[in-house]
Amino acid sequence: MPNKIVHAAERKAFEIALDQVIKTANKEDGYLKIIDVASKFLGDTWRPEAFENLRKNFQPGMKWPNFFDRVLRDVDPEVVKGLFLSFGFETGYIGYHETQKNVKKYGINIPWVILFDPTSACNLHCTGCWASEYSRTLNLSYLTGGEPLIRKKDIVALAKKHKDCGFMIFTNGTLVDQQFCDDMKECKNIVLSMSVEGLDDATDARRGKGVFAKIMSTMDLLRKNKLPYGTSICYTSANYKAVTSDEFLDFLIDKGVLFSWYFHFMPVGNDATMNLVPTPEQREYMYHRIREVRGYQGGKEIFLMDFQNDGEWVSGCIAGGKAYCHINPRGDVEPCVFIHYSSANIHDKSLLECLQQPLFKAYHQQQPFNENLLQPCPFLENPNKLRAMVEQTGAKSTDMLDPESVEHLTDKVEDYAKNWAPVAEKLWSSNHPDYKAHSSSHAE
Numbered sequence: 001m002p003n004k005i006v007h008a009a010e011r012k013a014f015e016i017a018l019d020q021v022i023k024t025a026n027k028e029d030g031y032l033k034i035i036d037v038a039s040k041f042l043g044d045t046w047r048p049e050a051f052e053n054l055r056k057n058f059q060p061g062m063k064w065p066n067f068f069d070r071v072l073r074d075v076d077p078e079v080v081k082g083l084f085l086s087f088g089f090e091t092g093y094i095g096y097h098e099t100q101k102n103v104k105k106y107g108i109n110i111p112w113v114i115l116f117d118p119t120s121a122c123n124l125h126c127t128g129c130w131a132s133e134y135s136r137t138l139n140l141s142y143l144t145g146g147e148p149l150i151r152k153k154d155i156v157a158l159a160k161k162h163k164d165c166g167f168m169i170f171t172n173g174t175l176v177d178q179q180f181c182d183d184m185k186e187c188k189n190i191v192l193s194m195s196v197e198g199l200d201d202a203t204d205a206r207r208g209k210g211v212f213a214k215i216m217s218t219m220d221l222l223r224k225n226k227l228p229y230g231t232s233i234c235y236t237s238a239n240y241k242a243v244t245s246d247e248f249l250d251f252l253i254d255k256g257v258l259f260s261w262y263f264h265f266m267p268v269g270n271d272a273t274m275n276l277v278p279t280p281e282q283r284e285y286m287y288h289r290i291r292e293v294r295g296y297q298g299g300k301e302i303f304l305m306d307f308q309n310d311g312e313w314v315s316g317c318i319a320g321g322k323a324y325c326h327i328n329p330r331g332d333v334e335p336c337v338f339i340h341y342s343s344a345n346i347h348d349k350s351l352l353e354c355l356q357q358p359l360f361k362a363y364h365q366q367q368p369f370n371e372n373l374l375q376p377c378p379f380l381e382n383p384n385k386l387r388a389m390v391e392q393t394g395a396k397s398t399d400m401l402d403p404e405s406v407e408h409l410t411d412k413v414e415d416y417a418k419n420w421a422p423v424a425e426k427l428w429s430s431n432h433p434d435y436k437a438h439s440s441s442h443a444e
Helices: 004-024 030-045 048-057 063-074 077-106 148-161 178-187 200-207 211-224 246-254 280-293 351-355 358-366 383-393 406-412 414-431
Strands: 113-116 167-171 190-195 229-235 259-264 303-306 324-327
Touching (some): 004 077, 030 048, 063 077, 148 167, 148 178, 178 190, 200 211, 280 303, 383 406
Parallel strands (some): 113 324, 229 259
8 A cells, every 4th residue: 555644645635636626627727727637646647648638628618528517517516526536536546556566566467446246136137137047145245247236235334434445336226215325425435327228118128117217216316416327338239229329318418427338248148149249330330439429529428438349448458457357246256247257256365366366367468368459358359368268277157057168158259259350450450550450360
């Protein structure tokens, strides 16, 4: 950990600067001052040209100043401040630099984000979700397949104890009540991301009749309490246009949604269907559409993130501890929420020992898995890489219902990887003229 006195002084300086910035943000040059403060604290975390780009696009009258005007208008300023401190200063600045120091110290990946499932229990029975079939008794001690808000009290206790951490909760959105809103306002380091499949019919078809209406009521309650929130959306061959349509995005914005995570459908599990996997043409549509919507100019005032197509912004695959790892409700430490293989469990080993397991070391040694960062994943775009790592390290399936062999998992996506490769090469080469395409990169 950093020197406590230095850390406290830096945090206080950041807090004072943040107070002033929040007061003047939507005034002339207010956002430019925020960028100046960010550049001082983030320093080498971002490239200098990134800050210059921000300054160009945060001039008065541009799209993103209007977006943040909405944030400051709709979200309690004390909550805004708390989130900047936990997610920005503590996680993005202190946490990131500490993990980089430990990467050098231990020679392994050290994540600054941990995605964990506090329970396998859930109050819904969504089609295709493992939580509808698993034992309802699996729980992590002290406390994204189960519904985390089943354990609201434990999550609040965890957030209060670890004020230097930010907690983003991926939830079905049906268990939020006024007490939990009060708890979030007190903690100031919790943000909700609610799962939707589209509008009412699409969401209810998968999650159950009346679920969409409950989610909308939750959004209304959060907005009333001036709390920020977003959505989490899995895009498939069936819904990719609907969940990125003008109608749908305008609806989300009108409901107060500030951001949305888009996740490419992953055919994980013995019974997973390939029919819902987007085709290369559909994925290319998503590549262009997400960039169009979140562009500095035009588009819409909502921030979108595409977990698969944004690999170029995070140097490829971020799993295996490079930026994050996953802990399932049984305690198995997995490289990714979609990659259910491991040889380490936090009930048996320390977190550091779990990060030192052979599979995670293999991730560390081979990342990025492809020079073309639009082919980031060792499973979806480079299946031979995942197959070899699991076989060579002896990692076992952690699927708690129906263990899937790595051969079965990766064989399913061989054709997908081959078909996506030329599209990825075209897109990457068009934006990176110095890149030399490798037609067989998906199989290397």
